[in-house]
Amino acid sequence: MADHDPEKLKQKLHEFALGFPFFQLIGFEVLDFGPGFSKTRIVLRDELKNPNGVVHGGVIATLIDAGITQAMLMTDAYQQIRETKGMMTTLDLRVKYLRPLSAGSLTCSAEVPRIGKRIAHASALVTGDDGKEIAMGDSMLMLMPGK
Amino acid sequence: MADHDPEKLKQKLHEFALGFPFFQLIGFEVLDFGPGFSKTRIVLRDELKNPNGVVHGGVIATLIDAGITQAMLMTDAYQQIRETKGMMTTLDLRVKYLRPLSAGSLTCSAEVPRIGKRIAHASALVTGDDGKEIAMGDSMLMLMPGK
Amino acid sequence: MADHDPEKLKQKLHEFALGFPFFQLIGFEVLDFGPGFSKTRIVLRDELKNPNGVVHGGVIATLIDAGITQAMLMTDAYQQIRETKGMMTTLDLRVKYLRPLSAGSLTCSAEVPRIGKRIAHASALVTGDDGKEIAMGDSMLMLMPGK
Amino acid sequence: MADHDPEKLKQKLHEFALGFPFFQLIGFEVLDFGPGFSKTRIVLRDELKNPNGVVHGGVIATLIDAGITQAMLMTDAYQQIRETKGMMTTLDLRVKYLRPLSAGSLTCSAEVPRIGKRIAHASALVTGDDGKEIAMGDSMLMLMPGK
Numbered sequence: 001m002a003d004h005d006p007e008k009l010k011q012k013l014h015e016f017a018l019g020f021p022f023f024q025l026i027g028f029e030v031l032d033f034g035p036g037f038s039k040t041r042i043v044l045r046d047e048l049k050n051p052n053g054v055v056h057g058g059v060i061a062t063l064i065d066a067g068i069t070q071a072m073l074m075t076d077a078y079q080q081i082r083e084t085k086g087m088m089t090t091l092d093l094r095v096k097y098l099r100p101l102s103a104g105s106l107t108c109s110a111e112v113p114r115i116g117k118r119i120a121h122a123s124a125l126v127t128g129d130d131g132k133e134i135a136m137g138d139s140m141l142m143l144m145p146g147k
Numbered sequence: 148m149a150d151h152d153p154e155k156l157k158q159k160l161h162e163f164a165l166g167f168p169f170f171q172l173i174g175f176e177v178l179d180f181g182p183g184f185s186k187t188r189i190v191l192r193d194e195l196k197n198p199n200g201v202v203h204g205g206v207i208a209t210l211i212d213a214g215i216t217q218a219m220l221m222t223d224a225y226q227q228i229r230e231t232k233g234m235m236t237t238l239d240l241r242v243k244y245l246r247p248l249s250a251g252s253l254t255c256s257a258e259v260p261r262i263g264k265r266i267a268h269a270s271a272l273v274t275g276d277d278g279k280e281i282a283m284g285d286s287m288l289m290l291m292p293g294k
Numbered sequence: 295m296a297d298h299d300p301e302k303l304k305q306k307l308h309e310f311a312l313g314f315p316f317f318q319l320i321g322f323e324v325l326d327f328g329p330g331f332s333k334t335r336i337v338l339r340d341e342l343k344n345p346n347g348v349v350h351g352g353v354i355a356t357l358i359d360a361g362i363t364q365a366m367l368m369t370d371a372y373q374q375i376r377e378t379k380g381m382m383t384t385l386d387l388r389v390k391y392l393r394p395l396s397a398g399s400l401t402c403s404a405e406v407p408r409i410g411k412r413i414a415h416a417s418a419l420v421t422g423d424d425g426k427e428i429a430m431g432d433s434m435l436m437l438m439p440g441k
Numbered sequence: 442m443a444d445h446d447p448e449k450l451k452q453k454l455h456e457f458a459l460g461f462p463f464f465q466l467i468g469f470e471v472l473d474f475g476p477g478f479s480k481t482r483i484v485l486r487d488e489l490k491n492p493n494g495v496v497h498g499g500v501i502a503t504l505i506d507a508g509i510t511q512a513m514l515m516t517d518a519y520q521q522i523r524e525t526k527g528m529m530t531t532l533d534l535r536v537k538y539l540r541p542l543s544a545g546s547l548t549c550s551a552e553v554p555r556i557g558k559r560i561a562h563a564s565a566l567v568t569g570d571d572g573k574e575i576a577m578g579d580s581m582l583m584l585m586p587g588k
Contacts, residue, residue: 057212062205094241341462352503359498388535
């Protein structure tokens, strides 16, 4: 992986995220990311809320899922999978809802502290603009490098 | 709850779902539902896909989350919460991804087989048009009737 | 796998379980099992209880974990792993506690309805002598056949 | 809760753990604990191992479950439940197995960083003698103070 220019890779991935249709639909923004971490955001708008005025659980789950993927993209493990035409599969996603949010934005800090040979363990914390915790999540991903 | 007309309640809830902005955004459709079960759907379109052409994990999580809520709405437990101005809170949501899907629709069958005094346990299965399993999910909800 | 005699395999595995020290310590009994299912049991005794007289959560988790493994042993997938000197790894275990139990026995019905190429999804239900549900559990296992 | 002497409470709880039959059976030791944290241990012995010589998954689940409970005991939330004859219920337990262990001891660091009005969120990390991570776990507990 010596021939990677991390800054170019980051820029390329960031530009991709900006134009990605699902992210535009949901309002998912990448604030920062690197190998094994990401900071992402969704600004609340009425379209993302439940009838009772709080953000829909699916929006939070989407933010965490996308934030964790973003944290994986620049890891050596994922770049190796790309280069060998292997596969990365999200095995599961769990979200624990801590507190409702009715205004402002959801900021998600994701990290992947444990990347084993086959399995990566990721986690994420979602906070509101006042720093209060809205949700936390975790995910297991299976790494299958190609030959 | 003797004064409820279940058919009227169902119709009212169904109409609500049809006009609900988040459901329209994501393309979430309620096919059928009743006390403790629901059948819901999202028809895939490019906007809901990952770069590799398969449905985004957040879309599946949203479908399961919304499908489980839909399965709760007509239960006695939830209607009691509504009448007493109590609260129902989703504690967590877990999704296990079984198989990617790149075309057609996602159909979610959700059920709530266990509704205790305080906690309800829900589960859901998502299949593709060929009946193959795409994902399964489960959720714990906390029930807090008002006074 | 044509040369396996399933009855001999089952008898061999059952005898093994009877003499297995950890199972004797905890009181874990195999009532029945086959490819993809098991029925196992722990009879409550004071040593397995919490100060408040109900069974310890760790005992239930152990019963589910061991019950799920027992349900895997006779599957083709696991036998293939044995023959090729591959590995089966339990990725995770989740237990949901439904109801306390203070007397009688815990019976666990485990099944493995989904065995993919790499991942098997197992689940289990624990009931008391009156049939009431005490806990449910689920587990993901990674299958790595040898060469 | 002003009239509690934390040191006396801690000593009382520690002595209790020392004589507790299930802990003796499994070999569960409390090394340290306080409000919202605990450090506990199980020294491996052959009786706790699988046929392949590594610690049984149920032993790890038991260590995490008991470690998390130990971390709850001195919290204000739990002491209030005791004083009001309320109830604390473990809703679920999840264990992620990271690495097998075949010798030495399992040390579990548990914490309860989020104690809400109704739900407490706990987590735990299990390491071997060389500091390598063996498993991690998390649990949701429901708090129901009495009147």
